[in-house]
Amino acid sequence: MSSTIAERSAFIDNARGLLKTMRPYQWHKNIFVYAGLVFDGKLLNPELFLATTLVVLSFCMASSSVYLLNDLVDLEKDRLHPRKRNRPLPSGQLNPRLAMIASFVLAVCSLLITTWLDPWVGLVIAIYLLQNIAYSFYLKNVVILDVMIIAFGFLLRIIAGVMIVHVAHFSPWLYVCAAMLMLFLGFGKRRQEMLLLEEGAAGHRASLENYNLALLDQILVIVVTITLVAYTFYTFEAETALASGGRLLLTAPLVLYGMLRYLYLIHVKKMGGAPEELVLKDRHLLITCVLWAILVVSLIYFV
Numbered sequence: 001m002s003s004t005i006a007e008r009s010a011f012i013d014n015a016r017g018l019l020k021t022m023r024p025y026q027w028h029k030n031i032f033v034y035a036g037l038v039f040d041g042k043l044l045n046p047e048l049f050l051a052t053t054l055v056v057l058s059f060c061m062a063s064s065s066v067y068l069l070n071d072l073v074d075l076e077k078d079r080l081h082p083r084k085r086n087r088p089l090p091s092g093q094l095n096p097r098l099a100m101i102a103s104f105v106l107a108v109c110s111l112l113i114t115t116w117l118d119p120w121v122g123l124v125i126a127i128y129l130l131q132n133i134a135y136s137f138y139l140k141n142v143v144i145l146d147v148m149i150i151a152f153g154f155l156l157r158i159i160a161g162v163m164i165v166h167v168a169h170f171s172p173w174l175y176v177c178a179a180m181l182m183l184f185l186g187f188g189k190r191r192q193e194m195l196l197l198e199e200g201a202a203g204h205r206a207s208l209e210n211y212n213l214a215l216l217d218q219i220l221v222i223v224v225t226i227t228l229v230a231y232t233f234y235t236f237e238a239e240t241a242l243a244s245g246g247r248l249l250l251t252a253p254l255v256l257y258g259m260l261r262y263l264y265l266i267h268v269k270k271m272g273g274a275p276e277e278l279v280l281k282d283r284h285l286l287i288t289c290v291l292w293a294i295l296v297v298s299l300i301y302f303v
Contacts, residue, residue, distance in 0.1 A: 014095055017088030018102055021071055022064035030059040032154050032178065036162035040170050041300060048165045054117055055164050059157055062110040062125055066132040068103035072096060073136045117164060124160040128153060143210035147186035154182045173234035180227035184220065184259065185275040188266050191216040195270060224259050231255050247299050254292040261285055 033056045034043075042048050071078065071089045075096070078084040088094035107129055115122030131139075131149060140146045158178055162170055190211055235248035261284050265271045271278055279285050 013093050014098055017094030018068075018098060021068055021088050021094055021099060022102075022106075023067045024060075024064075026067075027060045027063070029154070030056045030063065030157060032157040033059055033161035035158045035174065035178070036165045036167050036170055038297065039174060039300070040162075040165060040167040042165050042167075043297070043301065045165075051117060051164050052161055055114060055121060055160050058110040058114045058125060059128070059160070061106040061113075062128055065103045065106035065110065065129070066136070068099045068106070069133065070136045072099055072103070114160070121160050121163050124156050124163065128156045131156075141207050143207045146207045147183060147190060150186050151179050151182035155179055171234050171237050173230050173237065176230040177227060177234060180223050180230060184223045184227060184262070187216055187219050187223065188262065189275060191220070191266060192271065220263065224263070227259065228252075228256060247303065248296065250299065251292055251295050254288055254295065258285060258288045258292070261288065 034052055037043050037045075037048060037052045071087060074084075075089055078087060078090040084090065089096060089099060110125055111122055111129075114125045131152060135146070135149050139149050155175060155178060158175065190208065191213065194208055194211060194213060194216070232249070232252055235252060236246045261282070262275075262278075265278060265282060265285075271282075279289060
C-alpha cells in the first residue's frame with residue numbers, strides 16, 4: 001500500500017514538474033504568428049484564423065519541447081542560479097528521462113501538424129527546432145549571437161504566420177520592427193542577469209563573461225532607435241499598412257512610451273530579467289500594449 005501511494009505521489013510530482021517545465025505561461029509569445037493575419041487585413045477570415053491558430057498551437061508545442069531540452073542541457077548551471085535552481089529539473093521534482101521523451105514527442109507533433117497544414121510551414125517549424133537545438137548546445141554561449149538567435153526564433157513565428165495566410169500586403173518593415181523589439185528585450189534581460197548574478201554571472205551563462213553594462217546600454221540605445229525609425233517607416237507605407245493617410249502613425253507614441261517605460265524599469269527599478277513577466281506585472285506596460293493592439297486593429301479594420 002505504501003509503495004503504491006509513493007508511486008502515485010511520484011507520478012503527480014513528475015506530471016506537475018513536466019507541465020511547469022513546458023512553461024505554458026510563456027505560450028503567449030507565440031501570438032507573433034498572428035501578425036500576418038492581422039497586418040494583412042485577414043483577421044476576420046474564419047478559415048485563415050483557424051489555420052493560424054493551429055500554427056500557434058504547434059509553436060506552443062515546439063517551444064515547450066525547446067524549454068524541456070534547454071533545461072536538460074542547463075541542469076547543472078541552473079542549480080547555481082538563485083531563482084532557476086527551484087525549477088523542477090534542477091530541484092529533482094522532474095525525472096530527466098521523462099523530460100527527454102516529452103521533448104521529443106512535442107517536437108514531432110508540432111512538425112506533423114504544421115506539415116499537414118502546409119509543408120513550407122512545417123519547414124519553418126523544423127528550422128525553429130534546429131536553431132534552438134544549436135542554441136541549447138552552443139550558440140547561447142556566443143556573445144551577442146546568443147540574443148540574435150532568440151530574436152530569429154520570433155521572426156520564424158512571423159514567417160510561419162505569413163506563409164499560412166499567403167499575405168498580399170505584409171510590409172517588410174514589420175520584420176525589422178519585430179526583430180529589433182526582441183533584441184531590445186533580449187539584451188535587457190542579459191543586463192538584468194548581470195546585475196542579479198554579479199560575479200557568478202559567467203558561471204550561469206558563459207556569454208555573460210563577455211558582456212558589461214556599458215556595452216549593453218549602448219546596444220539598447222541603438223536597438224531602440226532602429227525600432228522607432230522602422231516602425232515609423234511602416235506606418236507611412238499606405239500600400240502595406242492598410243490604413244491610408246498614415247493613420248497608423250497615431251500608434252507610434254504608444255510604441256515610444258512602451259520602450260521608454262521598459263528602459264525605466266530596467267535602469268531605475270532594476271527589473272527586466274523576464275520580459276514576458278514584466279509586461280504582465282507592470283500596469284503601465286500592460287495598458288500600453290492593450291491600447292496599441294486595440295488602436296491598430298481599429299485603424300486597419302474599422303476606420
